Amino acid sequence: MNSDIVTLAHGSGGRAQQKFINEVIKKYFSNPVLDKMEDGAVLPPIKGRIVMTTDSFVVSPVFFPGGDIGRLSICGTVNDLTAMGARPMYLTAGFIMEEGLSIIDLEKILGSMQKAAKEAGVIIAGGDTKVVEKGKADRIFINTSGIGEMVKSGINISASNAVPGDAVIISGTLGDHEISIVKGREGLEFGAVISSDCAPLNRMLEPVIKAGVRINAMRDPTRGGLAAVLNEIAAASGIEISIDEGKIPVKKAVRSICSVLGFDPLYLANEGKMALLCAGKDSMRAVSILKKNKYGRDAAIIGNVSGKDRKGKVLLKTSAGGERIVFMPEGEQLPRIC
Amino acid sequence: MNSDIVTLAHGSGGRAQQKFINEVIKKYFSNPVLDKMEDGAVLPPIKGRIVMTTDSFVVSPVFFPGGDIGRLSICGTVNDLTAMGARPMYLTAGFIMEEGLSIIDLEKILGSMQKAAKEAGVIIAGGDTKVVEKGKADRIFINTSGIGEMVKSGINISASNAVPGDAVIISGTLGDHEISIVKGREGLEFGAVISSDCAPLNRMLEPVIKAGVRINAMRDPTRGGLAAVLNEIAAASGIEISIDEGKIPVKKAVRSICSVLGFDPLYLANEGKMALLCAGKDSMRAVSILKKNKYGRDAAIIGNVSGKDRKGKVLLKTSAGGERIVFMPEGEQLPRIC
Numbered sequence: 183m184n185s186d187i188v189t190l191a192h193g194s195g196g197r198a199q200q201k202f203i204n205e206v207i208k209k210y211f212s213n214p215v216l217d218k219m220e221d222g223a224v225l226p227p228i229k230g231r232i233v234m235t236t237d238s239f240v241v242s243p244v245f246f247p248g249g250d251i252g253r254l255s256i257c258g259t260v261n262d263l264t265a266m267g268a269r270p271m272y273l274t275a276g277f278i279m280e281e282g283l284s285i286i287d288l289e290k291i292l293g294s295m296q297k298a299a300k301e302a303g304v305i306i307a308g309g310d311t312k313v314v315e316k317g318k319a320d321r322i323f324i325n326t327s328g329i330g331e332m333v334k335s336g337i338n339i340s341a342s343n344a345v346p347g348d349a350v351i352i353s354g355t356l357g358d359h360e361i362s363i364v365k366g367r368e369g370l371e372f373g374a375v376i377s378s379d380c381a382p383l384n385r386m387l388e389p390v391i392k393a394g395v396r397i398n399a400m401r402d403p404t405r406g407g408l409a410a411v412l413n414e415i416a417a418a419s420g421i422e423i424s425i426d427e428g429k430i431p432v433k434k435a436v437r438s439i440c441s442v443l444g445f446d447p448l449y450l451a452n453e454g455k456m457a458l459l460c461a462g463k464d465s466m467r468a469v470s471i472l473k474k475n476k477y478g479r480d481a482a483i484i485g486n487v488s489g490k491d492r493k494g495k496v497l498l499k500t501s502a503g504g505e506r507i508v509f510m511p512e513g514e515q516l517p518r519i520c
Numbered sequence: 521m522n523s524d525i526v527t528l529a530h531g532s533g534g535r536a537q538q539k540f541i542n543e544v545i546k547k548y549f550s551n552p553v554l555d556k557m558e559d560g561a562v563l564p565p566i567k568g569r570i571v572m573t574t575d576s577f578v579v580s581p582v583f584f585p586g587g588d589i590g591r592l593s594i595c596g597t598v599n600d601l602t603a604m605g606a607r608p609m610y611l612t613a614g615f616i617m618e619e620g621l622s623i624i625d626l627e628k629i630l631g632s633m634q635k636a637a638k639e640a641g642v643i644i645a646g647g648d649t650k651v652v653e654k655g656k657a658d659r660i661f662i663n664t665s666g667i668g669e670m671v672k673s674g675i676n677i678s679a680s681n682a683v684p685g686d687a688v689i690i691s692g693t694l695g696d697h698e699i700s701i702v703k704g705r706e707g708l709e710f711g712a713v714i715s716s717d718c719a720p721l722n723r724m725l726e727p728v729i730k731a732g733v734r735i736n737a738m739r740d741p742t743r744g745g746l747a748a749v750l751n752e753i754a755a756a757s758g759i760e761i762s763i764d765e766g767k768i769p770v771k772k773a774v775r776s777i778c779s780v781l782g783f784d785p786l787y788l789a790n791e792g793k794m795a796l797l798c799a800g801k802d803s804m805r806a807v808s809i810l811k812k813n814k815y816g817r818d819a820a821i822i823g824n825v826s827g828k829d830r831k832g833k834v835l836l837k838t839s840a841g842g843e844r845i846v847f848m849p850e851g852e853q854l855p856r857i858c
Contacts, residue, residue: 191851195743195789198851219756220678221600221739222573224670232570235560236612236665240650262559274574276663278616310663312578314856318658325614325648327574327665332562340558401559405533418557451533513529513536518652 188283193313203311206285210292211275211306223307225272230331233268235259238325242518244287246366248358248377249453252294254520255324257453260302260382261402265456267337267391268330270384273299274308276325281316291322302382304328333391342418343398349465350423350485351458353386353478354379355431356408357450361439363519374435379477381454386475395468396461403457404520406511407449409496411457413510417494423459424497425485425508448498449511451519462486526621531651541649544623548630549613549644561645563610568669571606573597576663580856582625584704586696586715587791590632592858593662595791598640598720599740603794605675605729606668608722611637612646614663619654629660640720642666671729680756681736687803688761688823689796691724691816692717693769694746695788699777701857712773717815719792724813733806734799741795742858744849745787747834749795751848755832761797762835763823763846786836787849789857800824 191198208217215223239255249257256273263270275295279288299306358379365376383402391397399419403411408430416423432440432447440447454477460468465483472478488497496508529536546555553561577593587595594611601608613633617626637644696717703714721740729735737757739749746768754761770778770785778785792815798806803821810816826835834846 190855193743193855194849194851195745195748196849196851199743200848218678218680219752220604222571222604222606222668224604225570225572228570232563232566232667233560234563234610234612234645234667236614236646236663237648238614238616238650238663240616240652240656242656266558266560266562268560272572274572274665276574276576276614276665278576278578278661307572308574308665310575312576312661312856314578314658317655318578318580319661320652320656323616323650323657323661325574325576325663325665327612327614327646327663329570329572329667330560340556342556405531405537407533410533414557510538511532511534513532513534517528517532518650 186285188279188281188288188313190281190313193311210296213305215305215307225307228331232329232331233263233266234329235262236327237262238323239520240323240518241520242320243366244321246378247362247375249380250291250294251322251324252291253298253380254453255326256295256298256302257380257382258520259326259328260304260384263328263330264384264387265400265402267332267339269333269388270302270304270328270330272307273304273326273328275306276310278312278319278323280319280321281313283321298382302384333388339397339400341399341415344415344419344421344459344487345398346421346487346489347462348398348459348487349462349483350425351465351468352482352484353456353472354480355433356452357432357436357447359453360450360516360519361436364516373439376435379452379454381477383456383477386472386478387456390468390471393471395464397458399459401457403452403455405451407451408457409448409508410511412496415459416496420492420494421487422489422491422495423485424488426499427501429482429484431480431482445515448508449515524623526617526619526626526651528619528651531649548634551643553643553645563645566669570667570669571601571604572667573600574665575600576661577858578661578856579858580658581704582659584716585700585713587718588629588632589660589662590629591636591718592791593664594633594636594640595718595720596858597664597666598642598722601666601668602722602725603738603740605671605677607671607726608640608642608666608668610645611642611664611666613644614648616650616652616657616661618657618659619651621659636720640722671726677735677738679737679753682753682757682759682797682825683736684759684825684827685800686736686797686825687800687821688763689803689806690820690822691794691810692818693771694790695770695774695785697791698788698854698857699774702854714773717790717792719815721794721815724810724816725794728806728809731809733802735796737797739795741790741793743789745789746795747786747846748849750834753797754834758830758832759825760827760829760833761823762826764837765839767820767822769818769820783853786846787853
């Protein structure tokens with residue numbers, strides 16, 4: 183057994199896998215629930231309503247400025263639970279590794295997961311490791327699934343619950359994650375380093391919910407970007423959303439790369455942003471609570487639900503003074519960004 | 521967009537993915553929880569203690585006699601929850617697909633998942649689809665994660681809970697799954713068709729638990745086979761286990777393929793079998809309840825916890841009258857069997 187790389191035996195169910203789990207995985211994920219090494223994790227009692235979600239991560243490259251597939255895999259699932267109004271609690275991690283993956287790289291990824299899980303306050307309650315032959319996967323794929331409990335009882339956040347009068351809030355700048363991946367993949371040298379925004383947002387959103395802000399719809403704009411998320415909400419709620427280009431926060435460096443590559447920031451993936459539609463009267467308060475968190479410093483009200491429209495239209499008031507429809511993206515601008 | 525194969529756009533977060541999910545995935549997985557298409561599934565209240573697990577499936581070939589990766593992905597997670605004494609309730613499904621996967625094959629797999637989920641009585645509460653470029657995965661990988669509630673309160677099944685006096689029960693014949701894969705992969709023509717035993721075992725075990733049989737340890741012998749599972753239990757409980765070769769059920773056809781290929785049935789993977797260590801006084805009753813289920817017809821008492829042994833030894837009384845140690849397997853006999 184070569185101890186520097188992942189081999190097929192590490193996914194075998196035998197002694198080599200036991201050793202691998204004890205010496206590599208447990209170094210990062212040890213906790214009382216996981217350490218029992220049973221077929222399933224018996225969880226401490228949970229009081230609130232339970233929310234469950236899953237996400238697989240296949241991002242390429244595996245390491246990028248501001249994060250890696252490990253941090254992404256924790257943040258993605260934490261943010262999906264957060265978007266439902268839940269407090270993320272327990273995650274599972276399923277690894278599919280390509281034979282030959284370096285253990286050093288794997289440990290970097292596990293370290294990132296550990297750090298992100300600690301930051302989010304979630305426990306890795308279970309895991310699974312599989313290894314496939316060289317050439318049958320691309321280094322590493324990670325699935326995380328998670329459960330959480332509703333932050334408060336009576337919460338009903340849904341893409342179909344937005345109503346006229348709601349304000350549209352974005353918690354920060356658009357496009358940082360996708361541009362960091364493009365730059366890493368293409369080896370683009372121009373402009374400043376753009377770091378991915380990859381972050382767990384639960385501790386930013388929980389105070390907003392606890393403060394009684396009436397959030398009707400909430401989604402993290404990952405694949406397909408803000409354009410996809412707002413179109414989904416507009417369609418599910420049967421409403422028309424208007425957003426104001428001049429109010430949408432985009433970093434200068436991201437904007438210039440977009441103009442060179444012909445990308446539109448509205449369609450770029452984010453991994454540390456949340457789009458909220460909340461009652462207009464609560465919107466200023468929501469933004470001021472978001473701004474108190476380091477991930478919400480650039481939070482802004484960028485538009486509102488401007489009317490009933492059963493077709494679910496999203497309109498953009500351009501900086502030039504015009505108006506255009508923001509269509510649902512057909513595909514993404516770039517594959518494998520998460 | 522070629523509608524016969526999976527393309528990168530199907531994992532994009534845009535309109536193409538929406539269409540794919542609505543027209544392909546939902547055809548098989550539609551239910552009130554999933555159909556909301558939110559970032560997470562809000563589950564109906566759960567009363568009992570919750571158990572959570574995850575498993576990724578990378579089996580090759582994807583289709584094999586007696587099952588496919590879809591059926592396997594449901595049964596594997598259902599059986600892990602079952603092994604903890606839980607009633608499986610909600611599963612998530614995460615798909616990583618290789619660009620070019622045929623939609624016909626995908627639909628076969630989804631159909632198998634639907635059928636197995638129905639058989640087990642579990643609900644697919646959430647899902648995720650990712651697509652990677654051709655050559656970056658091997659057709660399809662599936663992660664399923666699941667939660668269930670304890671069948672009864674006060675259950676404490678653990679690999680570390682076996683005690684002297686416990687009987688060792690296996691719920692049926694060994695090796696059927698792994699041999700079905702070997703034959704499929706190698707194109708071996710000899711002997712009868714061996715079908716995988718791939719099956720959800722929750723409905724077989726629930727009556728055993730409800731009848732008050734005191735199960736101390738329970739595990740489904742997948743990768744590494746019965747040898748791995750009994751070694752894990754012996755080590756975790758600090759006991760010595762003795763099993764009797766003559767009592768271990770193995771199909772004649774499996775036995776003859778094993779003798780040709782030099783395999784030992786004790787080390788072969790199963791996907792529809794459970795190994796139970798229960799109080800000796802309850803063991804006859806347990807077997808008779810297991811036998812009432814179609815998946816437990818060949819259930820048998822095959823040994824017992826024969827003493828205290830902190831090193832956790834497993835002994836086999838051979839049919840020839842000798843005795844040998846059954847070691848923990850180093851690796852598996854064959855990679856990618858699940």
